[in-house]
Amino acid sequence: xxxxxARMAVFEAAARQxxxxxxxxxxxxxxxxxxxxDGVVETIERHGGExxxxxxxxxxALLLERVTAPERTRYRKIKDPVKLQGVLESRDLFSPIPSxxxxxxxxxxxxxxxxxxxxxxxxxxxxxx
Numbered sequence: 001x002x003x004x005x006a007r008m009a010v011f012e013a014a015a016r017q018x019x020x021x022x023x024x025x026x027x028x029x030x031x032x033x034x035x036x037x038d039g040v041v042e043t044i045e046r047h048g049g050e051x052x053x054x055x056x057x058x059x060x061a062l063l064l065e066r067v068t069a070p071e072r073t074r075y076r077k078i079k080d081p082v083k084l085q086g087v088l089e090s091r092d093l094f095s096p097i098p099s100x101x102x103x104x105x106x107x108x109x110x111x112x113x114x115x116x117x118x119x120x121x122x123x124x125x126x127x128x129x
Contacts (some may be wrong), residue, residue, distance in 0.1 A: 007076075008039070010022070011043050015047035026091060027099055030092035037097055052103075053101065053102035054119050055104045055105070056075075056105050058107045060094075063088070096098065103119060
């Protein structure tokens with residue numbers, strides 16, 4: 001896939017740069033995406049980079065409520081609750097990535113700001129000025 005090749009090139013370029021940081025989001029489907037995740041981690045670690053996983057999650061009922069939010073349109077995300085329900089039933093999107101440490105944050109009980117602070121604190125990340 002062209003998209004996967006481009007993503008890997010970005011990961012590799014970022015990992016080669018001292019003090020570079022890259023935030024990347026992905027919907028992880030257990031089993032089917034595990035080898036892709038392993039490839040990303042291997043690519044980054046081969047160049048001395050570090051991967052810090054954060055699992056953002058909430059109850060599926062809340063996802064079905066949120067899916068119709070207008071801001072999702074600009075990001076070309078699923079906007080139809082019926083379509084999302086089908087994806088939730090056909091893929092395991094709630095399991096953590098196996099054999100990887102992951103900070104887990106429930107987005108139903110934390111604001112984006114709180115989540116960001118927990119990530120910075122948990123992984124001891126530098127805070128930009």
